[in-house]
Amino acid sequence: MRFEISRVLDAIEGRLCLDPALARAVLDLGEVSRFVDLDGGRPATLLRLGIVVDALARQIEEENVAVYVIAPRALISDADLTSNERMVVRRWADDGRIEVLRDPGDRLLEVAELLGLPVLSRNRFDGARQRYGWLAQPGRLLAPVAGPGGPTLIARVGGGAQPAAADPSPAGAKLLSRLWRCPEPGCAAYGANPVGRPGGQAPPTLRTGAPSCPRHEQRLGDAGPRPRSEVLSARVGGVVRQRFVVAADHPVVVGRAPDHGVMLGQWLSDEARRWISRNHVRFELHGADLVVHDISTNGTGLRPGGSMDDDHRVSLKATSRVLGFGDVVELYPGVQVARARTWTSGGVVNPSSVMAEAPTMAMRAVDR
Numbered sequence: 001m002r003f004e005i006s007r008v009l010d011a012i013e014g015r016l017c018l019d020p021a022l023a024r025a026v027l028d029l030g031e032v033s034r035f036v037d038l039d040g041g042r043p044a045t046l047l048r049l050g051i052v053v054d055a056l057a058r059q060i061e062e063e064n065v066a067v068y069v070i071a072p073r074a075l076i077s078d079a080d081l082t083s084n085e086r087m088v089v090r091r092w093a094d095d096g097r098i099e100v101l102r103d104p105g106d107r108l109l110e111v112a113e114l115l116g117l118p119v120l121s122r123n124r125f126d127g128a129r130q131r132y133g134w135l136a137q138p139g140r141l142l143a144p145v146a147g148p149g150g151p152t153l154i155a156r157v158g159g160g161a162q163p164a165a166a167d168p169s170p171a172g173a174k175l176l177s178r179l180w181r182c183p184e185p186g187c188a189a190y191g192a193n194p195v196g197r198p199g200g201q202a203p204p205t206l207r208t209g210a211p212s213c214p215r216h217e218q219r220l221g222d223a224g225p226r227p228r229s230e231v232l233s234a235r236v237g238g239v240v241r242q243r244f245v246v247a248a249d250h251p252v253v254v255g256r257a258p259d260h261g262v263m264l265g266q267w268l269s270d271e272a273r274r275w276i277s278r279n280h281v282r283f284e285l286h287g288a289d290l291v292v293h294d295i296s297t298n299g300t301g302l303r304p305g306g307s308m309d310d311d312h313r314v315s316l317k318a319t320s321r322v323l324g325f326g327d328v329v330e331l332y333p334g335v336q337v338a339r340a341r342t343w344t345s346g347g348v349v350n351p352s353s354v355m356a357e358a359p360t361m362a363m364r365a366v367d368r
Helices: 002-013 047-060 073-077 083-094 104-115 170-176 270-275
Strands: 023-028 066-072 099-101 141-145 152-155 178-181 221-225 229-236 239-247 252-255 281-286 289-294 300-303 314-316 320-322 328-332 335-339
Touching (some): 002 047, 066 073, 073 099, 289 300, 314 320
């Protein structure tokens, strides 16, 4: 059972992301770990984070959904967690996968406002509603709860059970336009090689009145403009399988099995796998232009504006093309890449679960 739990925690780790371009919601791990009614298990366990991630994925109807996780520092020594779970929390913090702070409450709402993310919490935040008026907007505050078909998300205030994102706040947009450096040596978030690139570093906190490191509570230095980036989605068979970021200093290769890039092979049919090259297309940013380069053996299609009319389809063979908004790159029929906002739905009702390896006892239903 210990091996199974470790595998689940590894799967959950793959969904932790402080990259503002990829995170889909923000939550407090200290709170979520104690939602006993979700599984009827121990007073606290990290496995409940996986249960909530799965609920979010089902609500969004998308695979590989990432979450921005904030945890109280006390969780590292919480006796209700196993020694292995406490070690995992510490590792996630040291690796820059989550934020571990003395008091995550204010930071939770600050991040949600700066990035425009929904909050997953059972707290109504009544005392903060005047300051954070967006909490009453539909889909911005959702509570993970047990449901007849499994854990789900319901509106805490404002109605609307579908998680809703917004554009970053003006302060958030300003923070995200710059790179930041922490004076603390080896800072995972704002060091020389910060976790979270290429989409961007986590937003600094402004609670001290100036951009500061949330973990080390030290003022950050401005390291210059942040390279421009775009979020793209890879869709196979009508299902969004993977989001990824292309930055001005970070081109991305997509193909069947690139050494470095977005690998689609695990979702392809045998015929598609034979057609799509190991390295099929490369996406780059040149100024304001998102450019696709065909580097495949068999060529690539481009559907302007997403048109499915084959008369409008443009063939690319060892050539490049600037992508307009709504354009869809087609590696093979049903295998597509486009800007993430091109598709309003992820297209999958039952996304792959991060809890697939969980021991049965951790997933048992609760009699209600």
